[in-house]
Amino acid sequence: MSYDAKFKVWRGDADGGTLEDYTVEVNEGEVVLDIIHRLQATQTPDLAVRWNCKAGKCGSCSAEINGKPRLLCMTRMSTFTEEQTITVTPLRTFPVMRDLVTDVxxxxxxxxxxxxxxxxxxxxxxxxxxxxxxxxxxxxxxxxxxxxxxxxxxxxxxxxxxxxxxxxxxxxxxxxxxxxxxxxxxxxxxxxxxxxxxxxxxxxxxxxxxxxxxxxxxxxxxxxxxxxxxxxxxxxxxxxxxxxxxxxxx
Amino acid sequence: MAHVPFSGGVHAPGRARIAARTLREDRWWLQPLVTFVCFSAWLLYGLVRASLQKDYFVADYGYLTPFASPCLSTSCVPGSTHFGTPFGEWPALIPFAALTLPFLLLFRLTCYYYRKAYYRSFWMSPPACAVPEAHVSYSGETRFPLIAQNLHRYFFYAAVVISLINTYDVLHAFRGKDGGFGLGLGTLILLANVVLLWCYTLGCHSCRNIIGGRLNHFSKHPLRYKAWGWVGKLNARHMTFAWITLGSLVVTDAYIALVSSGTIGDFRFIN
Missing domain, CATH: 1.10.1060.10 (Alpha-helical ferredoxin)
Structure with missing residues (x-):
């Protein structure tokens, strides 16, 4: 079962940036990283995100989801309600490079x-x-x-x-x-x-x-x-x- | 270690420029608030009860509240002085257990679980994960007075001695009205309280280190390794026992106060 979810994703670099609004399709069983990839594929091809294994073992896709440090690939969309706006930002302890990618x-x-x-x-x-x-x-x-x-x-x-x-x-x-x-x-x-x-x-x-x-x-x-x-x-x-x-x- | 003035935290140069200091939407403030209220209420209750010097002993059944144990002065109610009366008249408002209560308080104050709880709820350092703390500089436990947190293990040793005293008090509570063996609800409450106090005391992180945590070759010390495993099981529930014992101490003291003041009678099973 699919629905359209509201996302706020931080876009920018060390000089500044903003939380931008997106509406993205979500399907059953997906994780936040799937949605970020769909966003890249359909609306923002220049969105920077670091990822690799999609299985919670490489430690690449660390970010903050609704203010909490999480792995994008291990955060199930089913943990949010369909009405909830999901905010995704880069890690806030390290210098930002671009969008969701930080310099660790x-x-x-x-x-x-x-x-x-x-x-x-x-x-x-x-x-x-x-x-x-x-x-x-x-x-x-x-x-x-x-x-x-x-x-x-x-x-x-x-x-x-x-x-x-x-x-x-x-x-x-x-x-x-x-x-x-x-x-x-x-x-x-x-x-x-x-x-x-x-x-x-x-x-x-x-x-x-x-x-x-x-x-x-x-x-x-x-x-x-x-x-x-x-x-x-x-x-x-x-x-x-x-x-x-x-x-x-x- | 030199500390420069507030550097902006999540707003430090180079980090993603996000106006909100936290983007958490859940009720992150609830846990520190509940902890703050409960700890404050407990401290107030303990302070009032220990200072009152009233209704702390049930002579018929030998129930002595932990808040007044050991009672070592001639001002104590006859029968409550399980360890004699080395001290004369006791000044008003000073708890009878003034020799032990400070050590118990310091044991809990320096306990690794309580440190987490009050750093979050009282000192807001930080109030919750990924929620900025309220202070402009931070040196952790590297300076006086917080460097004294490293003395936790000495208060642990004191707490073991005090738990032995509490255990001895429980033995006195197995007494009936005629002086022979007896068992009442108060006995069971005192017994449960002391068992829980042991679970909290022996599950302490310092105890875990002393018992076996400091070893590198577990295989050469099989008994200590075994004991380390048991302490580890208690240690995994240290937070639970920290909270339960706060409650059990209040329940024990309140029950004894109610029976001692004649508000309720003790429910007796035997004698």
């Missing part, structure tokens, strides 16, 4: 700032057999498709552009947590988490978890455990005292 290079910069996996220098390939219980905690984090919706929704950078240099964002703090929990990683990542990646700026309001299309428990399983590990290292007087005594005894 902030995230690649932050990815480069995380120290790579550091196994023991003398460990040869095949020498270590990973147990399932040791690896399953990080497997959750490996589901990340890098859609950067968590980075987009995080108010630390969304509402404060000036925090961008000091804050890695939930996606990369999760990466730090993943590496810190790895049985073979030799780096102590806790000082860097606090001083270089801005873990203390996270006030765990859980928006990253709310928008994650892979349903990764970013806050409960990565950010809070990482905060607790930093507490182990930097704020626990019992640990501090123990280390002091051990050093004196050595």
């Amino acid at each position: 290079s902030f995230n690649y910069q932050k990815a480069r700032e995380v120290q790579a996996f550091s196994p023991p220098a003398d460990l040869q390939p095949g020498e270590y057999r990973m147990q399932q219980v040791d690896v399953e905690r990080s497997q959750e984090f490996r589901k990340c498709i890098e859609c950067f919706l968590c980075q987009d929704v995080c108010h630390v950078v969304r509402d404060h552009e000036d925090n961008k240099p000091a804050f890695a964002g939930p996606r990369f703090l999760m990466r730090v947590a993943e590496l810190d929990m790895h049985p073979l990683d030799t780096a102590d990542r806790r000082p860097a988490a606090r001083e270089e990646h801005g873990l203390g700026m996270c006030n765990i309001t859980k928006c990253c978890t709310e928008v994650c299309p892979e349903h990764i428990k970013i806050t409960d399983n990565a950010l809070i455990p990482l905060k607790e590990r930093v507490v182990d290292r930097h704020y626990d007087p019992v640990v501090w005292l123990g280390n002091k005594i051990r050093r004196r005894g050595a």
Whole structure:
């Protein structure tokens, strides 16, 4: 069953833009990305939108639908009423390039700032057999498709552009947590988490978890455990005292 | 870390120029509003009840409200001093549990769930996802006083001790009028409350870290891994227990107040 839906789509670039009204045909079973493609095919051939897999696995079609960060390809039209006007805008945390496409290079910069996996220098390939219980905690984090919706929704950078240099964002703090929990990683990542990646700026309001299309428990399983590990290292007087005594005894 | 003045947030240079600060159309304001009202009401109730020093103990059945436990002064009603009376006369308006209540409040105040809830509802930082916060600058939990949130685990240790005290109080509530074994509705309410308090306390994120979360080789610590799994199950419901225990504390205290003041009688099953 088809109907005509009302859409508002942001059109423009870094110099300015507007929300433009469109009426587009919607068919049963379609997602918002299908409608954006129909819009391109029938009314606005120059509409810029980034997309790839149409299956929620490539993380390309991130945008904001009615103000909420979502994947265009995973947002079913059946979640809206036929009378509802659907507003589609680019991600509002990153610089816009054109229409629905933003420049997400902030995230690649932050990815480069995380120290790579550091196994023991003398460990040869095949020498270590990973147990399932040791690896399953990080497997959750490996589901990340890098859609950067968590980075987009995080108010630390969304509402404060000036925090961008000091804050890695939930996606990369999760990466730090993943590496810190790895049985073979030799780096102590806790000082860097606090001083270089801005873990203390996270006030765990859980928006990253709310928008994650892979349903990764970013806050409960990565950010809070990482905060607790930093507490182990930097704020626990019992640990501090123990280390002091051990050093004196050595 | 240096902070420059307000940079415009979603209106920062280079971002899509959209006049509305949020385009959300749902009732995003409802959840923070409900949280604000409920937390404020709870704090007001707790403050009034703890300061009143009245109707906190049912002598016939040994019911002592958690808001007055442990009662350690000679001003306490006879029978309510489960741990003796190391203190003399207690000043008016100061809660009998003044030694423990601050730690319980700080345990909840620094709890990761409550932090999320009050940052959103009281401090609007942010009030809801993709809704701009009301502040011009933001340093998170990197500076005083919010850097003290990192002390959560110490308040967790205190909360474990206080939960043990509450558990001991429940044992006293299995008492009949003649001093022998007894069981009433108040006993069951106190018991349910303390079980829920344990579920909340042991499901804490700090507990999860201490029990096993800090380990990298789970395979080398099978018992701690098992315990970490159990705590994880409670931790997944931490928000639920945070809310339920707010309610169970009020229900327990209100029931004891009503029975103690003679407004209602205790429904007895045994003795």
